[in-house]
Amino acid sequence: MSGQYAHIMTADEAVALIEPEQTVMIGGFVTVGSPHTLIDALVRRGTRPIRLIVTDNGFEDRGIGRLIVNRQVSQEFVSHIGLCPETGRQMAAGEMDVTLVPQGTLIEQIRASGAGLGGVLTPTGLGTAVEQGKPKIQVDGREYLLEKPLRADVALIRAYRADRQGNLVYRRVMRNFNPTMATAARLTIAEVDEVVEVGDLDPEHVETPFVYVDILVGCVIR
């Protein structure tokens, strides 16, 4: 959202904007930096089916795994599911379509879409199952896989503080996928500890510029 204040709303109001069949990116790494208030609201609303782009599923009872356990997810791009065994069960039963992606490739696919690029070339995955079905491209004698951009309808992200415009600052390792996901969705909803007035954030410290952020939601579940 450019030139205007971001909308401030409750988590329930914000997740009501997510419709069935949409693709949702959710930030967080082993639940740190996950927008737990928004996840809780989405579980309560029960919107399904949705497609997810996440780096991991957290746990069955905490973080993104709650959406899996609540059977809201039909398809997922994800790098790690080991801490949420329910994912493996739904995969094996054919109830969920899971694509395992190397984590460094996943973040670049998200970055590429936010940056308007047609994909990225990476050596990661060469000689493994990850290369199946993907074009290989030689550049200066080295081989790379072409990985295409990943876009979402909505990104649910977590930051530490925001100003009313939607500039975001983070704290410690809550960054992870959040700053990149903020750039790669049609609608970005950020859950924050605190919203301050425009001018109260040091411009030197802003990591997510406000153009990427549409909606701010206060964090009540950590």
Add this chain to the structure above:
Amino acid sequence: MAADRDSRRDWIARRAAMELRDGDVVNLGIGLPTTVAGFVPPGIRVVFQSENGVLGLGPRPAPGDEDADLIDAGGGYVTVVPGACFFDSAAAFNMIRGGHIDVAILGALQVDELGNLANYIIPGKRVPGIGGGMDVATGARRVIGVTELMASDGTCKLVPRCTLPLTAAGEVNLIITDYGVIEVTPEGLVVQELAPDVQPEDLTSRTAARLRFIRKL
């Protein structure tokens, strides 16, 4: 070789730590590799990177001092050392893929004569997922695989060719097991050192991989 499992794993971790050089930037995998941090020799300063966005990991915090926003890639609470910095996942993997990690120490389900590594999936049994492992194994300048030689089901993890899906092809440089230290060379596997009280035949009788013993061990 020590009889109990903890001692054998400690030997592996201590031996892996001896591979680290002053100034190295190091990424440790989850599980056994993480314990290497506790065995860094005195006088050696290394910097630990974690792919969830830290350069300069410190020890585990004392109970009560945990920070909810500060974990390592294994999900455990950590501290940071003076001079540490935080960054997002895009920057973390730029660092990893771009060759800025000197040494990666990774666990293994299987490792083979070509330095192929399998450590992310046992089809039909366990699907933990890839995580950052493929990028770390591909991008780190030197990759050390650490593992007990024998899996819990009695099969040997050092094999002629990996049968499990690969994490990375031909990226492992050194393999440290509870039976000894094995270098991956263009000419094949070379046993550099045997663990205490291990004889060459203890190793050769357990693995089908071809081994050479170039030094008097």
